[in-house]
Amino acid sequence: MTVTVGLSAPYAHAPTSIRRTMGLVLLALLPATLYNAGLFGWPAVNLFVVTVLAALATEAVCLRLAGKPLFPPLTDGSAVLTGWLLAMSLPPWAPWWIGAVGGFIGIAIGKHAFGGLGQNVFNPAMVARVALLISFPVPMTLFVAPRPLSSADAPGFLEGLAITFGGRLDLDAVSAASALGHVKTELSRGVPVDQTLSQHQDWIATLLGAVPGSLGETSAVLLLAGGLFLIAKRIITWHVPVSLMGTLFVLGSVTSLIDPGRYPDGLFHLLTGATLLGAFFIATDLVTSPVTREGQIIYGIGIGALTFVIRTWAGYPEGMAFAVLLMNAATPLIDRYVRPRVFGRTSKGEPLSAKRKR
Amino acid sequence: MKLFRIRGGVHPEYRKELASEKAIVAMPLPRLLRVPLQQHVGAPAEPVVAIGDTVGKGQLIARAQGAVSAPVHAPTSGAVVDIANLTAPHPSGLPQRTIVIESDGRDAWAELPPPIEDPLSASPREIARRVGECGIVGLGGATFPAAVKLDLRSRHELDILVMNGAECEPYLTCDDRLMRERAPEIIDGVRIMAHALGVDRVIIAIESNKPQALESMTRAAAGVANLSVIGIPTRYPMGSERHLVQALTGRETPARQLTADIGVVVHNVGTAHAVHQAVRYGRPLISRVVTVSGHGVCEPGNVEVPLGTMVSELIAFRGGLTEEAPRLLTGGPMMGQPLPSLDVPVIKGTSGILALTKEETRIQPAQACIRCGSCVSACPVGLVPVDMVALVRKDNLDEAAAAGVMDCISCGSCAYICPAHIPLVQYFNYAKGRLNAIQRDEQKRDRVKRLVEARAARMAKLAEAKRAAMAARKAAAAPPKPDPDSPPAAAQ
Ligand code: SF4
Ligand code: SF4
Numbered sequence: 001m002t003v004t005v006g007l008s009a010p011y012a013h014a015p016t017s018i019r020r021t022m023g024l025v026l027l028a029l030l031p032a033t034l035y036n037a038g039l040f041g042w043p044a045v046n047l048f049v050v051t052v053l054a055a056l057a058t059e060a061v062c063l064r065l066a067g068k069p070l071f072p073p074l075t076d077g078s079a080v081l082t083g084w085l086l087a088m089s090l091p092p093w094a095p096w097w098i099g100a101v102g103g104f105i106g107i108a109i110g111k112h113a114f115g116g117l118g119q120n121v122f123n124p125a126m127v128a129r130v131a132l133l134i135s136f137p138v139p140m141t142l143f144v145a146p147r148p149l150s151s152a153d154a155p156g157f158l159e160g161l162a163i164t165f166g167g168r169l170d171l172d173a174v175s176a177a178s179a180l181g182h183v184k185t186e187l188s189r190g191v192p193v194d195q196t197l198s199q200h201q202d203w204i205a206t207l208l209g210a211v212p213g214s215l216g217e218t219s220a221v222l223l224l225a226g227g228l229f230l231i232a233k234r235i236i237t238w239h240v241p242v243s244l245m246g247t248l249f250v251l252g253s254v255t256s257l258i259d260p261g262r263y264p265d266g267l268f269h270l271l272t273g274a275t276l277l278g279a280f281f282i283a284t285d286l287v288t289s290p291v292t293r294e295g296q297i298i299y300g301i302g303i304g305a306l307t308f309v310i311r312t313w314a315g316y317p318e319g320m321a322f323a324v325l326l327m328n329a330a331t332p333l334i335d336r337y338v339r340p341r342v343f344g345r346t347s348k349g350e351p352l353s354a355k356r357k358r
Numbered sequence: 359m360k361l362f363r364i365r366g367g368v369h370p371e372y373r374k375e376l377a378s379e380k381a382i383v384a385m386p387l388p389r390l391l392r393v394p395l396q397q398h399v400g401a402p403a404e405p406v407v408a409i410g411d412t413v414g415k416g417q418l419i420a421r422a423q424g425a426v427s428a429p430v431h432a433p434t435s436g437a438v439v440d441i442a443n444l445t446a447p448h449p450s451g452l453p454q455r456t457i458v459i460e461s462d463g464r465d466a467w468a469e470l471p472p473p474i475e476d477p478l479s480a481s482p483r484e485i486a487r488r489v490g491e492c493g494i495v496g497l498g499g500a501t502f503p504a505a506v507k508l509d510l511r512s513r514h515e516l517d518i519l520v521m522n523g524a525e526c527e528p529y530l531t532c533d534d535r536l537m538r539e540r541a542p543e544i545i546d547g548v549r550i551m552a553h554a555l556g557v558d559r560v561i562i563a564i565e566s567n568k569p570q571a572l573e574s575m576t577r578a579a580a581g582v583a584n585l586s587v588i589g590i591p592t593r594y595p596m597g598s599e600r601h602l603v604q605a606l607t608g609r610e611t612p613a614r615q616l617t618a619d620i621g622v623v624v625h626n627v628g629t630a631h632a633v634h635q636a637v638r639y640g641r642p643l644i645s646r647v648v649t650v651s652g653h654g655v656c657e658p659g660n661v662e663v664p665l666g667t668m669v670s671e672l673i674a675f676r677g678g679l680t681e682e683a684p685r686l687l688t689g690g691p692m693m694g695q696p697l698p699s700l701d702v703p704v705i706k707g708t709s710g711i712l713a714l715t716k717e718e719t720r721i722q723p724a725q726a727c728i729r730c731g732s733c734v735s736a737c738p739v740g741l742v743p744v745d746m747v748a749l750v751r752k753d754n755l756d757e758a759a760a761a762g763v764m765d766c767i768s769c770g771s772c773a774y775i776c777p778a779h780i781p782l783v784q785y786f787n788y789a790k791g792r793l794n795a796i797q798r799d800e801q802k803r804d805r806v807k808r809l810v811e812a813r814a815a816r817m818a819k820l821a822e823a824k825r826a827a828m829a830a831r832k833a834a835a836a837p838p839k840p841d842p843d844s845p846p847a848a849a850q
Contacts, residue, residue, distance in 0.1 A: 008449075008784045010770035011712075012370055012528060012691035013720035016777040018728055072725065118726040118778075237735075291731035291744055340740035342762050343365070343600065344613035349762075352612035354619040 018117075021286070022077025024235050028226035029084060029281065032219050036092070039219075040144070042160025044092035047099045050164070051090070054103025055083025062112035078117055082106050085125035085282060089274060089321070090132075093144045096164045098136065102128040122328045123288045126321045133321070220271050227280025239296040240289060240303075241279040245270055247304025255312070263312065275307075278320040288328045295331075295338040302327045359561075359588055362608040364601045366738040367593040368771045370528045370692065372567060373718075377651040378531040380659035382539055385675055387461055391433050391666030393419065394446050395455045397705040398495040399502045400426035405457060411438045414468025416642050419457050422490070428503045428706075429493045431642040432468070433664035436461040447669070447688050447705060451698030459666065470640035477550045477637045482511060485554040485637060492636035493643045493706075498522060498533075498597070498626030499689055501707035504633070507623060508554045514618040519557045520606060521548055523564040523571065523627040524590060524597035527690025530710045532647040533627050535660045537564065537571035540631055541578035547630030549582065550637050555623055560585040561606050562627070567592040594692060595769040599624045601738055613765055628709075648704055650676045654684025654713030663704045669711055670700035684713040691719070692770045725778040733772035733782060739765055743772040743782045750785040755793055763789045 037045050059079035063070050073079075083103050090098060109131075110124030111117070133140045155163060230236045252266035269275060283289065283303050290299050303323045310319025341347045396402035403420035413419060413432040420430040439460045443453035474480050474488060490505030510516060525533040537544060552560045562579065564572045566589040576587045590596055590605060600611040602624060609620045617624055628647065635641040644665055651658040656677030663672055669686075673679060687694040688708050697711075704711070733743035741762045749758040766786045773782040 007696065007721075007781070008787055009687075009694055009768075010692045010774050010783065011685055011687055011694065011696075011714055011719045011721070012774060013722075013779065014368065014370070014775050015720070016732070016775060017722070017779065018725050018777050021728070021730065021777050076725070078728075116726065118728045286728050286730040288729075289731075291729055291734045291742060293731075293735065296731075335742075335745070339742055340365070340734070340737075342613070342741060342765055343604075343739045344611050344615070344765070351614055352610060354612050354615055 018076045018078070019072070021235055022081050024233050025081055025230065025281065026077060026084060028229045028235075029088070030226075032222035032226055032277075033084070033088065035219050035222055036088075040092035041155055042157050043155060043163040046160055046164035047090060047092060047094055047096065048084075048087040050096045051087035051099035051103045052080055052083035054100040055079045055086070055107050056103075058104045058107035059112075062108055062116070066112065066116065068116070073117060076117070079107055082111065082124045082128075085277075086128050088277060089125065089129045089282075091140060091143050093163055094139050094142070098132060098139055102132050105131050118287055120287060121332065122325050123282060123285045126282060126324050126328075129321045130325060220276050223276040223280060227276065230280065230284075236280070236284040236286075237293065237296070239293050240284045240300040243297045243300030244279045244283055244304040244307075245275065247301045248275065248308055251305065251308040269308065269311070274320060278303075278307075278324065282320070283324055283327075288331060290331050290334045290338065292335070292338055292340060294340070295334040298334055298338065299327050299331060302330060359586060359606075361588075361590060362605050364593075364596075364605050364738060365740055366736050366771060367595060368736050368774050369592070370594050370774060372528045372592075373651075374529065374531050374534070374567065376529065376653075377649050377658040377660055378534055378568075380531075380535075382532075382535050382647055382660045382662050385661050385663045385667060385672065387434055387463070387465060387664065388667050388671050389461055390439075390668075391436075391459045391461065391664060392444055392668065392703045393430055393433065393457045393459065393666040394444075394703060394705055395420050395430060395457065396446075397430065397501065397665070397707060398428040399500070400424070400428065402455065403427060403430045405441055405455075407438045407441075407457065409438055409441060412436070412462075413438060413459065415465055416470055416644055417468035418642075419459075422493075422503075426503055426506055428495050428505075429491065429642075430457070431493055431644050432459055433644040433666050434459065434461045435464050435466040435468070445698060445702050447695075447697060447702040447708065449695045449698060456703070470642075473640055474637050478553050480553075482508070482554040482556065485550060488636055488640075489554075489633055492632070492641065494629060494632045494636060495643070495706050496626055497628035497632060497646060497706065497709070499693075499707055499709050500626075504625065504629050507625065508551060510618045510623055511554075511556050514616075514621070516555055516557050516618065516621050516623055517559060518607060518622045519548070519552050519555055519560045520603060520617075520622055520624045521560065521562040521627050521630060522597055522599070522602055522624050523562055523568075523575070524602060525568070526565060526592075526594045526597035527692055527694070527710075528594075529651045529712055530649045530690050531651070532649045532660055532709055534568045534571050536628055536631055536647055537568070538574050541571075541574040543634045544575070544627050544630045545578045545582065545585075546638070547632070547634035548585070548627075550633055551625060551630060552585075557623070558584060562587045563590050563602055563606055564588070565590055565592045565596055594771065595738055595767070598738065598767060598769060600767075643706060646704070646706060646708065648672065648708050649710040650712075651710065652684065652712040652714045653718055654680055654686075654715050655711075656680055663708075665705060666703045668700070669697065669702055669704060672704060672711060673700065673713070679713055681715060684715050685719050685721075687712040687714065692774065693768060722779040724780045727776075727778050727780055730777060732775045732777065736771040736775045738769060738771060739767060741766060743786075746789075747780060747782050747785045750789045755789055755796070758789050759793055764793060766790070 056079050060070060060074055063073055086102050086106050106124040106128035110122060110127035111120045114120040227241060231238055248269045249266035252269040255263040256265040290296050306323035306326055307320045310322050344352055401423040404423050405420045407419045415432060415435045417432045418429055419432050422429045436459045438457060440458040442456060444456040445451055446454035477485060486505045486508040489508055494504040495501040496504060523533055523537055548560060562575055572589050579585050579587050599617055603617050603622045604610050611617050611620055632643050645662055647660055648663045649660050655673060659676055686697040688697055689695060689710055727744060737743055746758055746761045746763050749761060763786055768783055768787060770783050
């Protein structure tokens with residue numbers, strides 16, 4: 001049985017709505033996205049557009065199939081956000097079908113298979129990314145060095161179309177490893193991490209994003225600014241990003257102190273591998289993270305620790321997507337057991353005793 | 359003074375400026391006043407006048423019934439023209455017994471009880487009795503008979519009286535104006551109440567968005583021992599009794615108990631003003647200050663209204679409505695009630711009459727919950743509204759009760775902040791109503807069961823006695839061995 005109820009107070013409402021929430025998240029992503037589009041040129045723009053459109057189209061089809069109204073869900077921004085976040089986690093010069101398949105998987109399997117907005121257990125963008133990574137490992141790990149639109153060797157618009165839609169990518173000419181991938185390969189070749197880093201690492205370039213990587217891996221500064229904007233607008237709170245990045249930083253710093261030849265340091269962990277995108281925009285996904293502040297801290301610590309473990313000991317340098325999905329699975333459990341103490345009750349739920357404090 | 363942190367809460371758009379700078383004005387006397395017999399929590403009052411009687415202003419027209427009740431007095435002089443069932447200012451729109459008085463225009467006082475000489479040395483009983491006789495109820499909106507709350511000393515060990523001047527509901531400014539304009543009277547009432555309660559400390563708490571009220575109350579309270587006027591943070595629901603007590607004293611009222619159980623009594627500042635009137639002048643509660651506000655009314659303001667005045671007349675007095683159909687409320691927008699129509703009277707608990715436009719209420723169709731957790735952060739009680747609403751939706755009331763729905767104070771913070779516009783409080787009110795009804799049913803069933811069992815036991819006893827009598831008779835009918843000890847027809 002479902003219950004319907006009549007109208008009652010409050011007769012006032014904060015200027016909040018789902019559309020506003022999603023819109024502000026998109027707004028916060030915009031600077032980093034534009035900057036990256038400039039950095040990686042037309043192919044990146046094409047891929048971005050394809051991914052977002054695929055997400056929207058899939059949303060429309062799923063809503064239709066479920067017999068639900070198309071509006072407001074289609075325009076509430078949630079499908080766009082899924083496509084957008086997915087696009088930002090793809091290699092920018094990946095072929096169009098990567099974006100199309102990803103958008104479809106994210107919305108159809110990641111979201112609507114669970115019952116639509118608010119019902120999904122896993123972050124749809126990360127479901128899509130992991131599915132792509134496992135199914136198509138080659139195009140998903142092929143990163144290019146940035147070719148800013150202004151630079152001479154940047155592909156023109158037509159050339160961009162050819163790269164995205166025609167598979168016209170001369171692999172050897174452009175491919176480059178992302179920072180995390182590079183460290184990992186070098187380590188497997190016997191080159192110590194600190195040595196690789198001292199050669200490879202240009203912190204300024206990392207901060208500004210002029211390094212190979214997915215769209216969202218680059219440009220730490222703009223992503224950080226976007227995240228702080230969301231906190232200021234009270235769309236997200238500090239709990240997830242701070243606990244996540246804190247854990248990652250501490251684990252990285254401690255292990256790197258113990259064996260600098262084997263482990264990169266904490267700052268490296270924060271500034272690479274889409275950590276900032278993940279901490280501020282993906283782990284904080286409202287639907288799939290715990291609802292209590294206390295739960296969010298546990299969740300953030302979990303993602304941080306798992307990311308570290310996967311990056312360090314498993315085969316995927318960009319481990320955050322897996323870490324997020326694993327902690328998504330733990331979220332219902334966290335929400336079940338981590339609850340605030342109720343006013344006038346002990347943490348076990350018994351009424352407090354009325355002893356008087358004079 | 360050190361303040362203690364309270365959990366959750368929201369910062370609604372207060373929109374107090376619509377009415378806060380409008381001084382209290384008196385409502386011109388209407389021709390007809392419709393005075394309901396239940397304007398308080400508890401049993402309705404019982405009429406002591408009949409149709410055709412003439413009454414003086416302030417004369418008793420209905421007396422209190424039982425321990426928790428309040429009498430009702432004539433708001434002006436005139437004639438009782440009807441005692442009928444009329445629509446009450448309650449969302450159900452159900453009619454209620456109401457005494458209709460036609461004003462004679464003279465507004466002449468009846469004979470009032472004499473002032474209590476030197477109330478600060480009068481007996482607490484005498485003060486409580488006077489407050490009760492004058493029909494004073496909590497004017498913050500709770501309308502609990504004030505005399506009952508002044509007589510707590512017999513059952514509880516009290517040490518602090520908190521005067522609630524928080525007025526945390528948006529729009530409402532009646533307490534603000536009262537504190538600005540009549541601070542000395544309020545302070546006098548507060549001192550009388552403190553004396554009656556026998557507390558050693560009084561805290562008057564005013565939200566910091568009312569600096570003038572804070573100032574005038576501080577001035578009026580200067581030199582009064584053991585009394586402090588405190589500015590508290592502006593945050594809804596600061597005026598919730600338990601939360602206010604926690605913020606001021608750090609004491610947390612245990613679930614299902616009263617603040618009195620931890621030694622604190624809370625009264626509203628408007629109530630103190632009424633107590634002053636009752637004790638110093640013998641005047642019963644026959645009028646109150648009402649905030650008329652919202653963009654749906656032409657001239658927002660604060661009006662001293664005789665109880666029983668029709669809301670339609672009050673709104674006409676403030677220039678009428680600005681649009682066809684604004685949302686009409688009694689009380690504030692966070693916890694107020696919709697008015698069934700404009701043809702209902704102002705009663706003791708009417709702190710505000712609001713006419714809100716669509717832009718103000720922002721009522722929108724509900725969307726899917728996105729599990730954002732805003733409601734969890736906003737809940738001042740520490741509940742998890744998002745989970746409770748899922749349970750109530752499935753009508754899973756037992757689990758909703760286990761999740762704490764009965765501890766919900768219906769403050770509306772969660773629904774106010776929810777980006778999906780889910781009417782959370784409606785679900786919780788529904789669940790609370792159902793759970794209360796189930797509890798009542800259970801009690802009733804228990805009582806019936808007890809009655810049935812008692813009856814069965816009685817019947818069994820009777821049958822037993824009959825059998826015994828029968829056996830005795832048989833024994834008597836068979837004479838060979840008459841037993842002189844057997845009681846003849848014992849059961850008859
Ligand atoms: S505030 Fe509304 S949308 Fe957010 S979790 Fe609570 S009920 Fe769901
Ligand atoms: S209405 Fe109930 S659940 Fe919602 S915030 Fe207030 S106390 Fe919490």
